[in-house]
């Protein structure tokens with residue numbers, strides 16, 4: 001894509017991005033479009049590289065605020081406004097759902113990673129999840145694997161409901177590794193001071209890159225999902241500044257100050273097993289709303305989801321998910 005007269009996102013939505021030959025910007029940075037909505041940048045001088053960074057957005061097509069932010073940053077890089085000191089892969093995830101302004105076309109893409117697409121029906125999302133796994137694997141593998149260059153992945157979303165804490169991150173289950181205080185600090189600098197520590201694997205994009213690409217990976221929830229052009233209510237300036245610093249190779253994090261962050265751990269997931277599933281929370285109930293011990297949050301035939309955890313809060317309550325999928329998360333306060 002050498003024609004920079006149109007904004008990158010407009011070209012993606014118009015179906016004008018597809019694999020193309022690599023080229024150089026006037027400032028020497030290397031660019032290659034690898035797939036629809038997938039663009040990679042490399043520093044002019046390979047040894048300048050301080051970081052491998054993946055920034056994805058639009059994995060759900062109606063979550064537009066981060067798509068607008070990523071578009072802005074991609075256009076700045078294409079215009080030569082940043083001296084790159086990182087390799088960066090920007091991904092606009094579900095382009096067809098973005099065109100339609102819908103969460104997904106056939107299937108929820110963020111339940112199809114970690115090869116779950118192999119167990120699902122063929123769909124727009126199953127094919128795309130397979131391709132995105134391939135792109136991030138290739139991106140992180142390409143320049144060797146000696147562990148000397150940090151790897152970071154931010155998968156940017158917005159939530160269906162409002163939230164007591166407007167912005168929050170989901171930190172994928174790190175298995176034998178500890179949750180990293182420094183990365184939680186970096187999230188705080190990006191305006192995301194609430195972090196939900198996962199306690200089990202999930203079929204999400206950030207879990208995939210965390211587990212299989214050994215990236216420090218996070219899902220970021222950045223306010224409420226609204227259509228393109230209607231995101232004035234959410235301020236992503238701090239995140240934008242952190243991303244711009246990262247692509248210029250400024251990778252240090254501030255000191256971890258425990259009081260500056262609200263940390264929660266996942267106590268359990270509420271699963272919708274059948275059409276009998278009933279959620280006992282109104283649509284206006286926000287993410288992180290506290291729930292009292294004894295409250296019946298949901299039921300599914302014989303299965304009762306009654307709160308027995310002190311300090312419990314509900315995140316992502318959604319009775320409309322397909323059977324077998326997560327219909328809410330019960331979280332409780334925690335510390336590192």
Ligand SMILES: O=C(O)CCC(=O)N[C@@H](CCC(=O)O)C(=O)O
Nearest residue numbers: 110159160161170204219316318
């Ligand atoms: O608001 C909602 O109910 C869903 C918002 C959303 O898309 N969240 C992500 C979180 C992914 C994760 O758990 O890391 C999702 O559900 O895919």
Ligand SMILES: [Zn+2]
Nearest residue numbers: 060063157158
């Ligand atoms: Zn989402």
